[in-house]
Amino acid sequence: MFSSKSERLFTGMIAAALAVSAVTPVVSVEAKQSEKVTYQAKKQETIEILAPTSPLVFKQGEKLKGKDRILNVKIDGKVKKQPVRWSNLTTSTIGEFTATATYSHKGQTVTLDVPYTVEGYELAIMHTNDTHASLDNAPKRATAVNQLREENANRLLIDAGDVFSGSLYFNKFKGQADLTLMNYMQYDLMVPGNHEFDLGTEAGHPEFAEFIQNAEFPFVSSNVDYSGDQYLNALYSEDLTHKPVDGKLYEGVIKTIDGKKVGFFGLTTEDTANIASPGPIQFQHYIDEAEKAVKSFKQRGVDQIVAVSHLGFDDNPAVDNDLELAKRVEGIDVIIGGHSHSRLNEPVVVADGAEPTVIVQAYQYGDFLGTLDVVFDQNGKIVSHQGKLIDVKTYAADPTAVSLLAPFAQEIESIRNAEIGAEATAAFDNPRDAGDVTKPSVRKNETALGNLITDGMLDRAKQMDGEVVAAIQNAGGIRAPINAGPITTGEVLTTLPFGNTLAVMTLDGSELLSALERSVSVYPIESGGFLHMSGMKVEFDSSKPANSRIVKAQVLKDGQYVDVVPTETYKIATNYFAAKGGDNYLEFKKAYEEGRVNDLGIIDWEIMRDYLVKLQTVTPSVEGRILDVK
Incomplete structure (x- = not known):
């Protein structure tokens, strides 16, 4: 036996490397004694949990699989995949969190704090509306679309209607020029606008049917009855389909995006029956059909729902609009809008119901490409969103798009110079005073051109509504003269280049008088809001104070x-x-907001062209419609 003094204890030292600390702690283990021999303790292994090579990202509600529980572990310099125990790892809530991974080996235990993210379900959209065959900037739009798709290949491209009408491209090619560019840009969906029904007859819509058949994308149309149209009926299906076929119309379409089903349905304003030529087409109530669509989607397990709407953002609520749709129909998450040409620089959120509805619209004529990025939770509720309008004019033109448009553009140029079949016996001037208030100007005086334009407006408006008594035109919208001699299409387009549609306002006499005061309030200084008129006469006294000048x-x-x-x-x-209140006409804006404005949907330059053809010969005339009695 050894004496107590000479008793020997052999102690070994073991190192365990912990990934969560910059300092490697030392673990001591007492070696076993032997009565027969003495020995040196074996060196214990060094272990380390390695952090994941890429961030841990989960979808909300995602079930963790076996592979999610395996990490690389380094044991004495050798790396092996090993199952680890996790604590505080859950996918129930969206956000950024930290979980702890634990691994045990031969009595040793090491831990590692691992950051992870739980994401919602993303929906990324690009959108256009009311392009009205304005194709000059379409190649630049193509560049913007391609760049955005490079950033996110899942980003959809959707049009909210009114590709038809408004330019020479449409007059000549009936939408096929537009469609060539839309197919190249790979649009995903479109809803018909009211102008898509402009060319209809009692038998149906052959041009619109051809447009649909040649489209390399499907259409959503949920409140339109096509059964009486011999051309469109065969292209329409009442299904909510997850396998849409290009060149077909559907009640609704279901797409799987970011792992979740998203339902899309389409609505076209019921006012199409009054402002277009729908022929045998019937339009159903937008609220009823929207509620049916939402219910049908929900029954199919779809809780992320998008309305592609050609109702108008804030149009006449007595007819239909997007704000009313969002307020009255629960379950619509996003409204991609059109018809009212609204420039919504950022999304508008309507939060009247249990869940918010996000509304977007991208102005008109393809000037902007709208973007919207939405994040949903696992129950289909929007948790975040962001959107903006991209000015496509700031982009370079896509070369392929330019080459696709070129044959159409060449034909249009010859049409632009074509005579319309009317002649001016003398020039219709469009004077400006260049700061000299003693000189006449279209922006403060009656002109023969202003009279001609408003005469045409009144003539067309009376055809649509016999109760219309007068027509007015803001001077800022009249941009160029008409020369003497044969009148060309190009001249008409240059005179009225903005493609405004004709609308009818119902005003109180007091509102009309207030607007007329506003028209002459800064006279003799020029004003783009000066009103030319037909069917109405005004006398004012410029010596009196502003807003008390109408005599x-x-x-x-x-x-x-x-x-x-x-x-x-x-x-x-x-x-x-x-x-809508342009040029600060608050009286008109109030009428618009109260639903007393009806957009007739007819483009101004087309009205002027048709009126000139009707007259054949026109002579400039100033008739004393607007007189300063001073």
Whole structure:
């Protein structure tokens, strides 16, 4: 036996490397004694949990699989995949968190704090609306689309209607020029707008049917009955389908995006029956059909729902609009809008219901490409969103798109120079005073051109609504003269280049008088808001203070001019820009917001062209419609 003094204890030292610390702690283990021999303790292994080579990202509600529980572990310099125990690892909530991984080996235990992210379900959209065959900037739009798709290949491209009408491209090619570019840009969906029904007859819509059949994308149309149309009926299906076929119309389409089903349905304004030529097409109530669509999607397990809408953002609520749709139909998450040409620089959120609805719209004529990025939780509720309008004019033109458009553009140029079949016996001037208030100007004086334009507006408006008594045109919308001699299409387009549609306002006499005061309030200084008129006469006294200058205002009724009565109501035609309150016409804006404006959907330059053809010969004439009695 050894004495207590000479007793020997052999102690070994073991190192364990912990990944969560910059300092490697030392673990001591007492070696076993032997009565027969003495020995040196074996060196214990060094172990380390290695951090994941890429960030841990999960979808909310995602079930963790076996592979999610394996990490690389380094044991004495050798790396092996090993199952680890996790604590605080859950996918129930969206956000950034930290979990702890634990690994044990031969009595040793090491841990590692691992950051991880739980994401919602993303939906990325590009959108256009009311392009109205304006194709000059389409190749630049193609560049923007391609760049955005390079950043996110899952980003959808959707059009909210009114590709038809508004330019020479449409007059000549009936949408096929537009479609060539849309197919190249790989649009994913479109809803028909009211102008898609402009060319209809009692038998149906052959041009629109051809447009649909040649499209390399499907259409969504949920409140339109095509059964009476011999051309469109065969292209329409009442299904909510997850396997849509290009060149077909569907009640709704289901797409799987970022691992979740998303439902898309389409709505077209019921006012199409009044402002287009739908022929046998019937339009159903937008609220009823939207509720049916949402219910059908929910029954199929779809809780992320998008309405592609051609109702108008804030159009007449007595008819239909997107704000009313969002308020009255629960379950719509996103509305991609059109029809009202609204420039929504950022998304508008309607939060009246249990869940918010995000509304977007991208102005008009393809000037902008809208973007919207939405994140949903696992229950289909929006948790975040961001969106903006991209000015496509800032992009270089896509070379392929330019080459695709070139044959159409060449034909259009010859049409632009073609005579329309009308002649001016003398020039219709469009004077400006260049700062000299003693000189005449279209922006402060009656002009023969202003009279001609408003005469055409009144003539067309009366055909649509016999109660219209007068027409007005803001001077800022008249941009160029008409030369003497044969009139060309190009001249008409240059005179009225903005493609505004014709609208009818129902105004109180007091509102009309207030607007007329605003028209002459800065005279003799030029104003783009100065109003030219037909079916109405105004006398004002420029020596009086602003807003108290109107001496007499009369409208033409039954062939005679009668005084405007403040308490009576009048139907006045104007362009849609002015009807929405453009040029600071607060009286018109109020009528618009109260649903007293009806957009007739007819483009201004086309109205002027048709009126000139109807007259054949026109002579400039100033008739004393607007007089300063000073």
